[in-house]
Amino acid sequence: MLPPAWLTSKPIAHRGLHDAAAGAPENSLAAFARAAEAGYPIELDVQVSRDGAAVVFHDDTLDRMIGDARKVSRQLATELKELSLLGSDQSVPLLEQVLDLVADRVPLIIELKNPRMHVGRLETAVARALKNYDGACAVSSFNARTVAWCARHLPHLPRGQNLMRFRGISILPDGWHPFALRNLFTNRSGRPQFFGCSIDSLPHPGAERMRNKGILLIVFTVRNRQQQAFANAHADNIFFQEFTP
Numbered sequence: 001m002l003p004p005a006w007l008t009s010k011p012i013a014h015r016g017l018h019d020a021a022a023g024a025p026e027n028s029l030a031a032f033a034r035a036a037e038a039g040y041p042i043e044l045d046v047q048v049s050r051d052g053a054a055v056v057f058h059d060d061t062l063d064r065m066i067g068d069a070r071k072v073s074r075q076l077a078t079e080l081k082e083l084s085l086l087g088s089d090q091s092v093p094l095l096e097q098v099l100d101l102v103a104d105r106v107p108l109i110i111e112l113k114n115p116r117m118h119v120g121r122l123e124t125a126v127a128r129a130l131k132n133y134d135g136a137c138a139v140s141s142f143n144a145r146t147v148a149w150c151a152r153h154l155p156h157l158p159r160g161q162n163l164m165r166f167r168g169i170s171i172l173p174d175g176w177h178p179f180a181l182r183n184l185f186t187n188r189s190g191r192p193q194f195f196g197c198s199i200d201s202l203p204h205p206g207a208e209r210m211r212n213k214g215i216l217l218i219v220f221t222v223r224n225r226q227q228q229a230f231a232n233a234h235a236d237n238i239f240f241q242e243f244t245p
Contacts, residue, residue: 053077104135147190
């Protein structure tokens with residue numbers, strides 16, 4: 001599968017076009033509405049609730065965004081919907097709510113936050129939410145097993161493999177063992193069309209090797225125009241926040 005043109009046509013709003021001071025925290029419906037209205041593709045994070053729903057939230061726990069030490073995965077979706085993000089009128093949305101809101105106005109990159117060796121529960125929840133969605137979207141994960149699951153069960157969607165670094169052992173995404181290092185750039189089971197990596201890992205020969213193979217590289221997280229210029233020289237697109245490209 002060739003990567004769709006939208007993956008590189010416009011910078012991608014990281015967790016939506018968020019601004020907590022304006023009442024639009026990250027990964028909120030308000031942040032996604034702002035991005036859609038501005039015409040930016042959206043990256044968002046999805047976890048699975050205790051009752052098997054795909055909920056949009058980045059961290060494993062509720063500490064940073066809600067001031068609560070509980071784990072997201074141990075809460076019911078209905079309970080999460082009652083919690084306030086950073087004291088705003090926004091709560092933790094279901095993936096279905098985001099899909100209804102965006103309604104194909106802009107493309108979506110859905111990052112599946114599954115750090116575990118076992119895959120299936122979160123991935124199935126996301127597939128169920130996307131079943132009747134006809135809009136442009138892609139899936140990604142730091143977990144190579146999740147990417148492989150998506151290759152088998154969602155073969156029509158573009159897939160991305162995320163990693164933090166190209167240097168040292170930290171090159172390995174969640175779910176990879178050291179023996180798999182030699183296959184990182186091909187990821188034969190997942191066959192990704194793009195990689196996401198930290199801007200701090202560039203420049204690196206591995207990144208150029210990947211791009212020479214026709215795999216797109218999208219850099220996170222770009223926070224100003226100076227970083228954007230650097231990323232443009234070494235990658236195919238950016239995930240941005242804290243400024244408007």
